[in-house]
Amino acid sequence: MTFLQTISSSNVSTVLIFGTLGMLVLAIGLISFVLFHQRRIIKYQQQLQRLEEEQQQILLNASIRWQEEERQRIAADLHDDAGPLLATARLYLNDNLVKQDTATQLQSIYNAKQIIDDTIQLIRNISHSLMPPTLKNFGLESAINDLFQKISGSGAINASCRFHEYKERMVAQKELLIFRVIQELINNILKHSNASFIHLTQNILDDKFYIWVNHDGKGITQEDFENINKSSVGLGLKNIQSRMKVLNANILFEKDPSKTFYKVTIELPVKTGKLN
Numbered sequence: 001m002t003f004l005q006t007i008s009s010s011n012v013s014t015v016l017i018f019g020t021l022g023m024l025v026l027a028i029g030l031i032s033f034v035l036f037h038q039r040r041i042i043k044y045q046q047q048l049q050r051l052e053e054e055q056q057q058i059l060l061n062a063s064i065r066w067q068e069e070e071r072q073r074i075a076a077d078l079h080d081d082a083g084p085l086l087a088t089a090r091l092y093l094n095d096n097l098v099k100q101d102t103a104t105q106l107q108s109i110y111n112a113k114q115i116i117d118d119t120i121q122l123i124r125n126i127s128h129s130l131m132p133p134t135l136k137n138f139g140l141e142s143a144i145n146d147l148f149q150k151i152s153g154s155g156a157i158n159a160s161c162r163f164h165e166y167k168e169r170m171v172a173q174k175e176l177l178i179f180r181v182i183q184e185l186i187n188n189i190l191k192h193s194n195a196s197f198i199h200l201t202q203n204i205l206d207d208k209f210y211i212w213v214n215h216d217g218k219g220i221t222q223e224d225f226e227n228i229n230k231s232s233v234g235l236g237l238k239n240i241q242s243r244m245k246v247l248n249a250n251i252l253f254e255k256d257p258s259k260t261f262y263k264v265t266i267e268l269p270v271k272t273g274k275l276n
Contacts, residue, residue, distance in 0.1 A: 082119055089115040131176060140175045141166045144182055144200065151186070151198070161200035177243045178211070178266070181251075184236050185213055185264055193217025193262075209268040219262025225253045 092112035097105055135143035141163045151159040169175065182200070189195055195217025202211050220228075228237050244251050244266075252265040 085119040139169045158197040163202040165204040189215050207270045211266040213264040216261040222253045
């Protein structure tokens, strides 16, 4: 072997060694990058899961608080209103009534009857607040129409609604949840937006049940809605979000591209062509 051949062979060996080392370093670097990236993804997913769990807990606490407030309200109505009425009726129908003259007896019975009628009406009103009779007997469309007619009848705001595709009723619990969501939305609009009109539209598109609520007052966007749900305020909006989860539904708050009104979109799945 000549001297030049020896040098050439040595160069090739050196190139192979450095090339192998370079590929090894590159492979190690690539593996390290992949492992680092995976750890970051796992960490991000864990953080996202914690945030979702915290939000779920906030919504659950809001739902529990709302239910507790409802129970306390009903208990207060029964205790403060129904209790005294029945106690007063009992006074008119005491044991001494049989010793009174006929005129006094008739007057006492009449007074007791009036009080009992008032108590029945009070209990009926409490029952209606739990399940509105129009909703129970005639369904969501009739109940929302009735709600909007009462709002429009006040003369304070122009309220209208239109159902296009509601040929088959949902199950009662689902109708009640949707009705409560609409009630809460309308209540917030009336209290905070200073709107001059509210318009509700219902339709079914691409196997999805939609309700749109539009108004021209002050409103919120989806970002506002999500931020409020992560905070300790906004019980009404948290109740809306809780009911949306129960319904497996979506809700979107946005300002119309025309910038002239706000729009709330409620989207529910329709399974096999049915709403229940």
